[in-house]
Amino acid sequence: RKVAATGKPMIISTGMASVAEIDETVRVAREAGCEDLILLKCTSSYPASPEDSNLLTIPHMRKLFDCPVGLSDHTMGIGAAVASVALGACLIEKHFTLSRADGGVDSAFSMEPEEMGQLVIESERAWQALGKISYSPGEQESKSLKFRRSLYIAKDMAAGEALTPENLRIVRPGYGLEPKYYNVLLGKKVKQAVKKGTPLSWDLI
Template sequence: MHRKTLIIAEAGVNHNGDRARALALVEAAARAGADAVKFQSFRADKLATAGAAKASYQQATTGTAQSQLEMLRALELSPDDEEQIAAACVASKITYMSTPFDADSATHLVRRVGVSTLKVGSGDLTNAPLLLHLARFGLPIILSTGMGTLAEVELALGVIAFGYLREATAWPTPADFANLLLDRATWTELRAKVTLLHCTTEYPADPQSINLRAMATLRDAFGLPVGFSDHSRGIHIASAAVALGATVVEKHLTLDRNLPGPDHRASIEPDEMAAMIAAIRDVEAALGDGRKVPAPEEIPNRVVARRSLVVLQPVRAGERFTEDNLGVKRPGGGIPPIEYWSYLGKVALRDYAANEALEP
């Protein structure tokens, strides 16, 4: 039985701060067949300073007149918004997820909204205090690794493991985190709870920047489940990621790519999301179990497509079979061609007409 990839429709901030649009994104994700729809939980004043610059892609999509902090303030969802959106997810039978960007937002998601998994964005791969806070809840964590190195991922895993396995201490040190990774039991805990997402943090990301093989590098380096947070244009690279072993695929969803806002242009619309999910499900089914055996549908075609030993010209009883009068032709089901040489020189036990199948 083929494994099922967790497909997350990343609504992110594509609601533009509008609860009604957020609810419409929930409905669109559910109709498209996504397993989960994910938003972002933050308080702008806790996320950025007034002097924080916008990324170049944000400047291209939202202009330069507004600061990053001002942009983020316009994209906030209130705690009440989040609870209403989560309730809509229950009604639509789709899992609600959100990426928390600060400790208070994370606590609200866990204690009030009741999320079952925490997602960490690539920007917080090195945010050790937040990682520790998230791990203290004991929930599964999906960790995006965009902009990161293997060394930074390892440091993050040390912090997360410490949060899972050690009592709160006032001043944990980098050595505490690193030493914990030397314990084999730590990796058992991490394998059970942490999934690493390969990601290219650019919106949209060009194909030559994707480096899908790095997903396998993460899996080989840490032995954890891996997935892909897809910022590429279109839908085809996500299917390739699944073929390469992604257990999670995350893709930005918008109701309209022409809407104002930082992420709409790098997102896909609902019909494209549905097409991507259908393609992924086909890839999952096509992967199979890896055993090289005939598919049940192939068995009847063996007789049609394979060959058997046949007499090429009339042969009388007592004549010998030779390279001139013995050959292989369709249909199969008779003496297999591998026996060709063992019949050369043998005496025919009865008369054969041309193209008649040889009998044992």
């Protein structure tokens, strides 16, 4: 209550707390004046195992308490922390040491500078990769559509000549009709002379 009453943002770790205890904490903090609250999913074992991390709790917690959620991570390495970003974590807490060899209470599971740097890079990449729900080619992907296969004339053809497996081929690039039309077009006749290497289009049939 005293911290919440300052009006400053609060970060609250939920290690070992039940859902009822978290609910009580959030309600008390908000009633006391805290408007900016982040909860951290936390497994209070040192080090924590990935199997005990239960990161799927993060989106559930975010929806249940209507606030941003992060991860207080005591696992080794950066895998769990990066995965948490994909599940909506907006903040990651990690123990840090200049050197595990120097010893200390938390040294065994603390990150060294190079590892922390990798966590920063990879968690940002994970966040950038989330993007949006999309099934169509993106702007950069559109440039690669030409590398798809499509239907091309494989031999010089005279007007009225029928398409056969010998003169109709599925090759790159993707400027011709889609390969799914191959069987439909076999036996169809071209209405004009066509040179070998011409991408097939409906106006030639």
